Amino acid sequence: MNYLRNAWYVAAAAAEVVREPFRRIILEEPIVLYRLESGEPAALFDRCPHRFAPLSRGRQIGDDLQCIYHGLRFDKAGVCVLNPHGSKSIPQTARVKSYPLYEKYGYVWIWPGDPARADPSLIPEFDFLEDKKSFRTVSGYLTIDANYQLVVDNLLDLSHVEFLHPMFARKEGVDSHRTEFSQEGNAIYSRRLKSNSSLNDFARLFWTSPSEKGDGRANMRWTPPSLLYFDLGVTEVGAPVAEGVCTPAAHLLTPETPYRTHYFWSQGRNRKLDDEKLDEILHNSVHRVFTYEDKPIIEAQQEEMGEQTDLIAMRPVLLEPDIPGIRARRVLGQLIDEEEQASATPRKSA
Structure with a gap:
């Protein structure tokens, strides 16, 4: 590959x-x-x-x-x-x-x-991992027996959360989200905003307000080859983002083989920074989501695809939430092509 x-x-x-x-x-x-x-x-x-x-x-x-x-x-x-x-x-x-x-x-x-x-300097920014005053972080590692681009697809498709991850779902359902996709250079962004909505179970781990609703956001950034930053948070309705709960995450994927992926993750929070018990709860919660929800379905996809690693070559039905994943595949494919062409071009002598 x-x-x-x-x-x-x-x-x-x-x-x-x-x-x-x-x-x-x-x-x-x-x-x-x-x-x-x-x-x-x-x-x-x-x-x-x-x-x-x-x-x-x-x-x-x-x-x-x-x-x-x-x-x-x-x-x-x-x-x-x-x-x-x-x-x-x-x-x-x-x-x-x-x-x-x-x-x-x-x-x-x-x-x-x-x-x-x-x-x-080409390493993308994950500054929350160094900001010990503002964030407390837990980290983990797992392997997924599937092509790394399937894992990227999963992370950029924020719509699956409402169906696969009960801890992150809100009772209003998928229709209540406002979705945006964009590209800046080689970076792909997938954004979902949910105003005046109920709190999911994940947000409640950090929420200290008596309010039962808030303005939620879930913003994923992909940079080549397979490095993703997740800006996840919730604020009081109408309040500035800086005043709310911020739980940023890093999803760092490294291919082992065409059919196996190293998955490094770090999950931060800007609330309850001295709560060591919450560290354990947060680590176990995130580990459970990745290991028992994402991992099985992604591995099942790869099993159905057999030796194929190119999802698009199998001509899947495409939906709107697939847009950022498709764009990421195109960007990566172009970068690989350019790299291979450059290495195949003989250098001119001085």
Whole structure:
């Protein structure tokens, strides 16, 4: 499958990456992640070029990784720095790919493409994850056995909430929403506004007003390749957004294979910041929604699609809520095409 490679993906939660190497498959490439003695994260292609043993099964010697099979050592750049056998000469081909990493927002980000183009400023904004004074956050991780674009479709389609997620549904139903879709550059926006409506069970976790109704909003932003920011909140009827409940979320999707997706999520709130019990309730609630509601239906979709990964190629019936997902697919497809064309074009000599 073709992926956008000159882009940032989440490789792991920052807390996952420790001194001990561990393996994660990203864009069908086995990658070993670990930390140097300085604490800096590092990533190498997880396959020794000698006999193809996984480097993640080896051990660290200082900042080097030593293959468990024959003891070749590789530095953080993927260069073999020790051959303990025979003349001890090191073949020029004894090296593995290294990957640019950047640690931000509590995650370790990886750039699978051209290292020279790995600009950390291209990571989209998820500022609530660093604003500890205004927001308290819980996070989690799961895998979904389906193509990552099906997960993107699910997140951009905000209409399914009324049917699949009872905790987020309001008694007025889907018809009471005002829906807007837009595109700014390569970013796709899906917005749903609900004025003077009843509170759903999720909003009630944070609502402290005696009012039984509020102005609700659900705004999703997608940026390539598969990074989504969810601005979810409710205010008193007619009140400014800044005065209301704000529960922003990050949905960060990284393809493992064409049929399996790493799903990293973080859920914030600007209310009850000292309530540790609410942390547990919120984490369990979000985990339940993703694991027992979204995950089964998305995996069932992929099962029905078989080996097909392109939903549009199967000519589905399209509804209005599908618009942002279709736009995201088009943007991503165009970026992948442009990337592949650029890599296929020979560079002119100076």
